[in-house]
Amino acid sequence: MTNRAFYENLDAIDPLSPLRSEFHLPPDTIYLDGNSLGIMPLAAPIRAKQVMLQEWGDDLIASWNKADWINLPMRLGNKIAPLIGAGQDETVVCDSTSLNLYKVLYSAIQIARKRHPARRKIVSEKTNFPTDLYIAQSLCAQFDMSLELVDGEAIDSIINDDLAVLLLTHVNYRSGAIYDMAQITSQAHAHNALVIWDLCHSAGSIPVDLCGCQADFAVGCTYKFLNGGPGSPAFVWVHPQHVDQITQPLTGWMGHATPFAFETDYQPAAGIRSYLCGTPSILAMSVLESSLDVFLKAQGYGGMPAIYKKAQTLTSLFIQLAEKECAGFGLSLVSPRDPEKRASQVSLSHPEGAYAIIQALIAQGVVGDYREPGVLRFGFTPLYLRYTDVWDAVMQLKSVLQGEAWRSDTFSAKQTVT
Amino acid sequence: MTNRAFYENLDAIDPLSPLRSEFHLPPDTIYLDGNSLGIMPLAAPIRAKQVMLQEWGDDLIASWNKADWINLPMRLGNKIAPLIGAGQDETVVCDSTSLNLYKVLYSAIQIARKRHPARRKIVSEKTNFPTDLYIAQSLCAQFDMSLELVDGEAIDSIINDDLAVLLLTHVNYRSGAIYDMAQITSQAHAHNALVIWDLCHSAGSIPVDLCGCQADFAVGCTYKFLNGGPGSPAFVWVHPQHVDQITQPLTGWMGHATPFAFETDYQPAAGIRSYLCGTPSILAMSVLESSLDVFLKAQGYGGMPAIYKKAQTLTSLFIQLAEKECAGFGLSLVSPRDPEKRASQVSLSHPEGAYAIIQALIAQGVVGDYREPGVLRFGFTPLYLRYTDVWDAVMQLKSVLQGEAWRSDTFSAKQTVT
Numbered sequence: 001m002t003n004r005a006f007y008e009n010l011d012a013i014d015p016l017s018p019l020r021s022e023f024h025l026p027p028d029t030i031y032l033d034g035n036s037l038g039i040m041p042l043a044a045p046i047r048a049k050q051v052m053l054q055e056w057g058d059d060l061i062a063s064w065n066k067a068d069w070i071n072l073p074m075r076l077g078n079k080i081a082p083l084i085g086a087g088q089d090e091t092v093v094c095d096s097t098s099l100n101l102y103k104v105l106y107s108a109i110q111i112a113r114k115r116h117p118a119r120r121k122i123v124s125e126k127t128n129f130p131t132d133l134y135i136a137q138s139l140c141a142q143f144d145m146s147l148e149l150v151d152g153e154a155i156d157s158i159i160n161d162d163l164a165v166l167l168l169t170h171v172n173y174r175s176g177a178i179y180d181m182a183q184i185t186s187q188a189h190a191h192n193a194l195v196i197w198d199l200c201h202s203a204g205s206i207p208v209d210l211c212g213c214q215a216d217f218a219v220g221c222t223y224k225f226l227n228g229g230p231g232s233p234a235f236v237w238v239h240p241q242h243v244d245q246i247t248q249p250l251t252g253w254m255g256h257a258t259p260f261a262f263e264t265d266y267q268p269a270a271g272i273r274s275y276l277c278g279t280p281s282i283l284a285m286s287v288l289e290s291s292l293d294v295f296l297k298a299q300g301y302g303g304m305p306a307i308y309k310k311a312q313t314l315t316s317l318f319i320q321l322a323e324k325e326c327a328g329f330g331l332s333l334v335s336p337r338d339p340e341k342r343a344s345q346v347s348l349s350h351p352e353g354a355y356a357i358i359q360a361l362i363a364q365g366v367v368g369d370y371r372e373p374g375v376l377r378f379g380f381t382p383l384y385l386r387y388t389d390v391w392d393a394v395m396q397l398k399s400v401l402q403g404e405a406w407r408s409d410t411f412s413a414k415q416t417v418t
Numbered sequence: 419m420t421n422r423a424f425y426e427n428l429d430a431i432d433p434l435s436p437l438r439s440e441f442h443l444p445p446d447t448i449y450l451d452g453n454s455l456g457i458m459p460l461a462a463p464i465r466a467k468q469v470m471l472q473e474w475g476d477d478l479i480a481s482w483n484k485a486d487w488i489n490l491p492m493r494l495g496n497k498i499a500p501l502i503g504a505g506q507d508e509t510v511v512c513d514s515t516s517l518n519l520y521k522v523l524y525s526a527i528q529i530a531r532k533r534h535p536a537r538r539k540i541v542s543e544k545t546n547f548p549t550d551l552y553i554a555q556s557l558c559a560q561f562d563m564s565l566e567l568v569d570g571e572a573i574d575s576i577i578n579d580d581l582a583v584l585l586l587t588h589v590n591y592r593s594g595a596i597y598d599m600a601q602i603t604s605q606a607h608a609h610n611a612l613v614i615w616d617l618c619h620s621a622g623s624i625p626v627d628l629c630g631c632q633a634d635f636a637v638g639c640t641y642k643f644l645n646g647g648p649g650s651p652a653f654v655w656v657h658p659q660h661v662d663q664i665t666q667p668l669t670g671w672m673g674h675a676t677p678f679a680f681e682t683d684y685q686p687a688a689g690i691r692s693y694l695c696g697t698p699s700i701l702a703m704s705v706l707e708s709s710l711d712v713f714l715k716a717q718g719y720g721g722m723p724a725i726y727k728k729a730q731t732l733t734s735l736f737i738q739l740a741e742k743e744c745a746g747f748g749l750s751l752v753s754p755r756d757p758e759k760r761a762s763q764v765s766l767s768h769p770e771g772a773y774a775i776i777q778a779l780i781a782q783g784v785v786g787d788y789r790e791p792g793v794l795r796f797g798f799t800p801l802y803l804r805y806t807d808v809w810d811a812v813m814q815l816k817s818v819l820q821g822e823a824w825r826s827d828t829f830s831a832k833q834t835v836t
Contacts, residue, residue, distance in 0.1 A: 024475045037479045045470040048701070052463040056647055057442045061455045061787065062780075064835035069648060096696025098670030099517065126682065131671035131696065134684035138669040142560070149682065223697070229474055230487060230700035251556040252516030253549035260836045262790045264544065264567065266552035278514025278549065279641070281702035282648035283466070362480075369479065372680045417482035418678045 001317060002324070010387035016301050016310055022294050023227075023384045030366045030389045030396070035176075035201060035345050035379030038227030043290035051286045063282075072285040073254075073276055079292040080226075080235050083304060084199060084218065085209035091237045092272045093288065094254075094280055097200055097221045098131045100236035103248040103275055104217035105139050105167065107238070108194045110246045112164035113143075115192060119164040123148045125155065129173045132198055136167055152177065155184060163193040170208065171201035174371050176315075176335045176345030178206065182213045189214065200224060203235070204295060205311065205344045205381075207304040210237055217242070225344065225381060226295070228288035236275045243271055252277030298383065310382035311344035314390055318346050318378065321394045329401040334375055348376045353406055355414060357397075360406035366396045370418045419735060420742070428805035434719050434728055440712045441645075441802040448784045448807045448814070453594075453619060453763050453797030456645030461708035469704045481700075490703040491672075491694055497710040498644075498653050501722060502617060502636065503627035509655045510690045511706065512672075512698055515618055515639045516549045518654035521666040521693055522635035523557050523585065525656070526612045528664045530582035531561075533610060537582040541566045543573065547591045550616055554585055570595065573602065581611040588626065589619035592789050594733075594753045594763030596624065600631045607632065618642060621653070622713060623729065623762045623799075625722040628655055635660070643762065643799060644713070646706035654693045661689055670695030716801065728800035729762035732808055736764050736796065739812045747819040752793055766794045771824055773832060775815075778824035784814045788836045 001007075011017060024040045025031075031039060055063040064070050077091035084091070094100070105122075112119060122136055126149045133149070140147045150158055152172070159166065166188050171178050181197060188195045196217040202208050204225030210218055218237040222228035247268050253259045254276035257267045268274035298307060316339050322331065334347035350357055354374040361368060368378045378393070400406055419425075429435060442458045443449075449457060473481040482488050495509035502509070512518070523540075530537060540554055544567045551567070558565045568576055570590070577584065584606050589596050599615060606613045617638030620626050622645070628636055636655040640646035665686050671677045672694035675685045686692035716725060734757050740749065752765035768775055772792040779786060786796040796811070818824055 024471075026476050026478055029478075031478060033479045037474075039478065040470065040475045045467065045475070048466050048470055049463065052458065052466055052647075052705075053442075056455075057458045057463070058444050060444055060447075060449060060457065061451045061785065063648070065833045070835050095513070095517070096670065096698075098672075098696035099513070099668060102668055129671075130674070130677075130680050130682065130684075133682055134669040134671060134674065137684050138665075138667045142667065221697070229470075230481070231697040231703075232699060232701075234696070247556075249556045249560065250517060250520055251552040252514065253547075253552060254516075256548070256552065259548075260790070260834070262548050264548065264551055266548075266555050278516035278652070279639070279649045280514075281650060281699050283650075283705060284699035284702045285649075287470075287701060367479065372678075415483045416678070417488050 001321060004388060004391050007387040007391040014310065014387065016306060016382055019294065019298055019301060019383045020386070022297070025384065028365050030393050032366065032368045032378040032380065032393060034381035035224050035377065036369055037223055037230055038225060038381065039384055040229065041227055041291050041294050043293065044229065044287045047290040048283065048287050051283050069282050072282065072289070073280055074273060076285060076289055076292060077235060077272065079289065079296065080203065083203055083208065083295060084237065085211050086237050087211055090240060090272055091235055092275050093233050093235045093285065094276050095234055097198065097219050097234040098135055099250065100219040100234050100275070101132055101135045101198065102139065103250055104196055104219060104236060104238065105136060105165065106249050107242065107246040108165045108196055108217055109139060109143050109145060111242060112194055116164065119162060120145050121148055121162045122146070122165045122167060123150060123158050123163060124167040125150060125152050127152065127172060127174055128169050129198065129200065132167060132169060156187070159187045159191055159193065161191050163188065163191055166193055166195045168195070169198040169200065171205065171343040173201055174334065174375050175347050176343045178341055178343050181215065185213045185215050201343060201345070206308045215239065222288050227291040229284065232284055232288045233280060236272070238272055238275065248275055250277040254278060294383065307382045311380050312339040314380040314382065314385060314387065315339065315342060315344065315346050317387065318380065318390045318394065321390065322348070322397060325394050325398045326401055344380045346378045346380070349374050350376065355418070356406045356411040357400060359411035360400045361397055364396045364400060366393045419739060422806060422809050425805040425809040432728065432805065434724060434800055437712065437716055437719060437801045438804070440715070443802065446783050448811050450784065450786045450796040450798065450811060452799030453642050453795065454787050455641055455648055456643060456799065457802050458647065459645055459709050459712050461711065462647065462705045465708040466701065466705050469701050487700050490700065491698055492691060494703060494707055494710060495653060495690065497707065497714065498621065501621055501626065501713060502655065503629050504655050505629055508658060508690055509653055510693050511651050511653045511703065512694050513652055515616065515637050515652040516553055517668065518637040518652050518693070519550055519553045519616065520557065521668055522614055522637060522654060522656060523554060523583065524667050525660065525664040526583045526614055526635055527557060527561050527563060529660060530612055534582065537580060538563050539566055539580045540564065540583045540585060541568060541576050541581060542585040543568060543570050545570065545590060545592055546587050547616065547618065550585060550587060574605070577605045577609055577611065579609050581606065581609055584611055584613045586613070587616040587618065589623065589761040591619055592752065592793050593765050594761045596759055596761050599633065603631045603633050619761060619763070624726045633657065640706050645709040647702065650702055650706045651698060654690070656690055656693065666693055668695040672696060672698070712801065725800045729798050730757040732798040732800065732803060732805065733757065733760060733762065733764050735805065735808045736798065736812065739808065740766070740815060743812050743816045744819055762798045764796045764798070767792050768794065773836070774824045774829040775818060777829035778818045779815055782814045782818060784811045
């Protein structure tokens with residue numbers, strides 16, 4: 001693995017390599033930020049043009065029926081389902097992860113309080129993605145629940161008969177560490193607690209089996225590994241045993257049983273459709289559909305197991321090569337070393353220069369990103385990355401570290417969005 | 419007004435006529451449904467292509483800074499502001515009308531309860547758009563408030579010292595009737611009650627002066643008269659005296675004071691930015707911006723006053739001509755006859771055939787729509803409609819009514835979306 005030919009050979013025998021041609025690859029760039037914003041599928045601008053010119057431009061309002069706009073949220077949900085182990089008509093695409101989390105956590109709290117009125121504890125992890133914590137704080141304040149944040153290693157210890165709801169992100173956004181969904185869900189259920197899984201960094205990245213794990217609720221975004229475009233709509237899944245038990249609170253007309261009856265009283269639709277709220281962006285939904293279709297095509301190449309297997313190899317090679325080539329420059333591994341515990345991401349830390357090193361690396365055409373505090377993140381997306389990208393990226397990282405340019409003001413001045 | 423030449427002459431002297439060339443006009447169609455889904459501006463697909471190919475495709479994650487994606491919600495809010503009489507940085511574009519209504523009604527309830535803990539009454543109108551009522555029902559259940567629905571004419575009578583929050587849609591979606599925002603707001607304030615205005619059928623249709631009326635809260639959509647595209651994002655406005663008084667409950671990371679500090683605790687941004695929640699669709703936002711820019715251009719042609727003046731003439735002519743040409747066919751006027759009380763819409767009823775008549779009319783190339791119960795709606799959008807469209811539309815309506823085809827099963831079978 002100490003020469004480029006080794007990586008060229010891996011590319012030559014990579015069964016997923018044909019899928020790279022489905023994407024618009026950014027010029028002169030090794031893009032290791034698909035865990036933040038996925039690359040555009042080539043079908044996406046074609047679909048966008050069709051929606052704009054034909055469906056909106058020519059057909060206008062008739063497209064709600066003619067182009068079946070009205071069923072986009074459910075149709076897309078069913079295209080995400082095989083990626084997350086959901087059954088038919090159990091997933092719907094709408095709104096943002098934050099909003100969908102509000103819906104499911106609200107529902108979970110109501111169910112938990114029916115089961116055990118005295119339980120007040122919602123637990124999450126200290127380094128969970130902040131928006132999850134912010135939404136949980138809002139609902140805890142509303143319902144007199146207490147939010148306890150613990151270290152990731154301490155999750156086991158808080159699963160007991162005090163726990164009402166456990167809210168975890170399946171793959172940590174900073175480290176790429178994976179929680180054991182089956183084990184944690186089972187442990188929580190043994191204490192009759194509910195579990196919500198945020199799949200933002202799992203969906204399209206690693207195999208997920210919501211039904212197999214008997215999870216209670218899940219949400220996730222589509223603009224990272226699912227390549228749906230900047231701010232593309234999110235998804236929500238609710239276990240069939242819960243979905244009709246509680247009316248989620250964001251009761252917009254699209255979640256009504258008969259929206260076009262224009263009834264005065266809210267009557268939720270049966271099933272996951274009741275998690276819809278207002279009128280969704282048809283353009284954003286349609287573009288996302290073209291991205292999800294790439295994953296349907298990927299099923300012919302081994303699907304999520306094959307995708308994750310390649311990601312494990314990519315990340316393992318990156319770690320090994322970076323530790324060898326960049327030894328002595330102060331980098332440390334933040335992600336789990338065990339590939340079974342690591343999703344499609346490698347995070348490194350640097351005691352003084354993480355932000356500036358990333359900026360200098362981006363200037364050399366290798367795009368990773370920075371997360372507070374002091375983390376360099378590199379996402380590995382098997383649909384469009386090559387093994388040679390690992391080699392080339394590490395060589396660029398080494399060249400940045402060997403130089404002094406990253407210490408200049410040019411690279412240390414923080415931008416609005418990091 | 420009894421011959422086409424009269425309308426041709428009005429078109430010839432119409433000061434707004436140059437703006438028609440800003441739009442992609444659907445082929446062989448007179449489109450009278452801009453109150454449901456506005457026509458596509460020609461700039462919209464060009465902007466969409468730029469976002470897709472350059473900002474997402476080539477520049478990817480860098481576009482959050484480079485293309486200033488991060489400030490789209492506030493920038494677009496400031497482009498809507500002059501259309502609704504809002505001050506600088508008081509409006510933000512995000513989410514859907516339903517979601518924004520949830521935010522502002524939640525805030526209004528908290529403020530009302532601080533002022534008068536005993537007041538429990540939220541009032542709205544029976545024929546308000548259902549999503550507003552559904553959201554109000556959800557929040558009333560959560561906060562032990564009571565929702566009272568009254569006839570539009572009875573609003574005056576319920577404004578008293580029992581009233582906590584009045585929730586009204588400024589222009590009724592079925593009839594096009596306008597409430598007197600200044601008078602009602604002032605009357606409610608005299609009793610120390612709060613007023614929320616839904617501007618879905620006002621924004622881009624009639625002049626609105628939120629600041630002049632000292633309104634408390636407002637929400638609205640952008641896909642009707644603002645032509646933002648199917649399901650384009652909504653807007654929310656909060657009076658500066660209220661905006662920092664309450665934290666709205668949908669506390670996603672985009673509403674945080676410092677989202678990229680990734681702090682554990684939610685700290686709302688100052689001002690209306692705190693009404694943001696999750697990551698918005700950049701594509702949907704960008705396309706909307708190109709639509710709002712047409713309204714900026716329209717300011718050079720007299721702006722909203724000129725637009726509404728033309729709408730009043732269009733709707734008045736339609737009513738007069740339809741009543742003359744289609745007399746004896748059972749149509750009745752649902753909209754107010756007084757043009758000062760009517761927005762850019764004419765609604766008619768028919769005792770037995772409203773739905774089928776609209777379908778038959780659509781088949782002849784005149785697109786209106788149907789709303790329960792028994793209403794034919796016709797929207798008049800001065801930016802792209804001509805006076806001759808009024809003449810031609812009425813002639814087609816007359817031809818449908820004179821025939822028997824509308825009585826066939828072809829036109830009476832209801833579609834999913836009406």
